[in-house]
Amino acid sequence: MSQLVSIFLHLLLFKLVAPVTFRHHRYDDLVRMLYKVHNECPHITRVYSIGRSVKGRHLYVLEFSDYPGIHEPLEPEVKYVGNMHGNEVLGRELLLQLSEFLCEEFRNRNQRIIRLVEDTRIHIMPSMNPDGYEVAAAAQERDISGYLVGRNNANGVDLNRNFPDLNTYIYYNEKNGGPNHHLPLPDNWKSQVEPETQAVIQWVRSFNFVLSANLHGGAVVANYPYDKSLEHRVRGFRRTANTPTPDDKLFQKLAKVYSYAHGWMHQGWNCGDYFPDGITNGASWYSLSKGMQDFNYLHTNCFEITLELSCDKFPLQGELQREWLGNREALIQFLEQVHQGIKGMVRDENYNNLADAVISVSGINHDVTSGAHGDYFRLLLPGTYTVTATAPGFDPETVSVTVGPAEPKLVNFQLKRSTPQAAPKRRIPNSGHRGRVLPKKVQPRAARKKEMMMKQSQRGPA
Ligand SMILES: [Zn+2]
Numbered sequence: 430m431s432q433l434v435s436i437f438l439h440l441l442l443f444k445l446v447a448p449v450t451f452r453h454h455r456y457d458d459l460v461r462m463l464y465k466v467h468n469e470c471p472h473i474t475r476v477y478s479i480g481r482s483v484k485g486r487h488l489y490v491l492e493f494s495d496y497p498g499i500h501e502p503l504e505p506e507v508k509y510v511g512n513m514h515g516n517e518v519l520g521r522e523l524l525l526q527l528s529e530f531l532c533e534e535f536r537n538r539n540q541r542i543i544r545l546v547e548d549t550r551i552h553i554m555p556s557m558n559p560d561g562y563e564v565a566a567a568a569q570e571r572d573i574s575g576y577l578v579g580r581n582n583a584n585g586v587d588l589n590r591n592f593p594d595l596n597t598y599i600y601y602n603e604k605n606g607g608p609n610h611h612l613p614l615p616d617n618w619k620s621q622v623e624p625e626t627q628a629v630i631q632w633v634r635s636f637n638f639v640l641s642a643n644l645h646g647g648a649v650v651a652n653y654p655y656d657k658s659l660e661h662r663v664r665g666f667r668r669t670a671n672t673p674t675p676d677d678k679l680f681q682k683l684a685k686v687y688s689y690a691h692g693w694m695h696q697g698w699n700c701g702d703y704f705p706d707g708i709t710n711g712a713s714w715y716s717l718s719k720g721m722q723d724f725n726y727l728h729t730n731c732f733e734i735t736l737e738l739s740c741d742k743f744p745l746q747g748e749l750q751r752e753w754l755g756n757r758e759a760l761i762q763f764l765e766q767v768h769q770g771i772k773g774m775v776r777d778e779n780y781n782n783l784a785d786a787v788i789s790v791s792g793i794n795h796d797v798t799s800g801a802h803g804d805y806f807r808l809l810l811p812g813t814y815t816v817t818a819t820a821p822g823f824d825p826e827t828v829s830v831t832v833g834p835a836e837p838k839l840v841n842f843q844l845k846r847s848t849p850q851a852a853p854k855r856r857i858p859n860s861g862h863r864g865r866v867l868p869k870k871v872q873p874r875a876a877r878k879k880e881m882m883m884k885q886s887q888r889g890p891a
Contacts, residue, residue, distance in 0.1 A: 479628045481628070493531055506636050557625055576742070593615055641734075642735070648737040653708065672716075676732065772838075786798060
């Protein structure tokens with residue numbers, strides 16, 4: 430008898446504490462989950478919205494930080510974006526799981542998670558296309574199969590083909606000289622993109638993101654830029670051709686960190702496709718124009734990869750726990766990758782912070798800039814590098830630095846104001862490909878800075 434009571438109590442207890450989240454979450458449910466995590470971990474989280482979808486649904490972000498809502502200098506910003514294609518739903522559920530996991534483990538005094546949250550500002554957007562999701566979920570409930578149902582936003586637009594095309598611009602510049610980073614948006618860009626895309630563009634311009642992943646489904650592979658092939662159309666077909674960025678080796682490593690920490694991605698054979706090491710250059714798989722990852726790299730300081738996480742775009746509920754266990758370590762390890770390379774402050778002689786200073790690494794034709802607080806982050810593989818900081822009105826400063834495999838190396842710059850008679854300005858040491866000297870874009874973007882400062886002063890749930 431007492432044994433029966435014990436079993437009954439055990440079952441009851443299990444029911445009370447069992448994870449309730451291994452199920453698909455419609456929009457209202459998703460919002461409830463985000464606030465539930467926030468309420469459980471109010472001191473290390475913040476819920477905010479970056480804008481609304483076509484149908485008026487919020488594009489919510491859950492932020493994890495020891496100081497939510499505040500950028501702490503030298504603490505990098507990272508992001509995860511899920512469900513950009515409304516019918517690719519695993520990323521959405523994994524990001525909810527991840528949110529709950531970070532909160533619980535922080536509360537359980539898991540030292541690894543505490544360190545991650547204290548040293549990193551993490552932004553999690555489970556759904557970039559909540560309208561598409563509702564269409565896909567409704568079709569799923571009525572058992573209507575359709576590979577593309579719910580993929581696009583409510584205007585029928587594929588959001589991963591909706592960002593301004595900066596690749597054409599960079600391929601021209603790589604050949605003929607010109608800026609190698611922060612390529613400008615077209616003047617009328619807002620009229621050319623969907624509301625969800627516009628919200629994301631404003632978001633990525635207002636935080637100095639360093640690292641990011643965009644979660645999709647339909648294959649199992651970690652895909653890195655460029656997505657758009659350099660080759661032109663050949664007889665109506667877009668040729669696929671490996672199209673590496675100047676940071677190719679670093680991107681391959683970032684992709685491998687995910688695939689090898691993932692339960693089975695690294696094995697290569699998945700969903701009837703084979704990808705060595707479970708990674709691929711986007712363009713060498715299939716060429717894609719106006720995608721989000723290329724945009725991040727070409728318009729901001731952010732290095733983004735695209736994770737294809739499941740053969741089935743809308744996995745059965747019963748699959749979700751296995752998928753979470755297969756992805757959990759990879760999701761954490763990828764976030765930890767933001768802590769490598771070099772970082773530091775750029776200041777003038779009076780210790781004023783210099784925003785938008787350009788950090789160039791010799792041999793890598795892609796610069797990064799310091800953020801609104803004067804701090805910069807440059808992801809680099811271990812090695813010895815010649816690094817130069819430049820800002821308009823200041824003499825460039827060049828240092829040699831050796832980067833190890835673990836912690837990022839702190840490299841601060843203190844720039845001296847150039848003397849007026851020193852014009853013409855000293856040339857920046859060459860950091861271009863194949864020994865070419867490329868003109869650098871070093872103009873401060875005052876408008877962007879102002880917007881950034883305004884955004885970062887806004888606090889509290891939206
Ligand atoms: Zn997709």
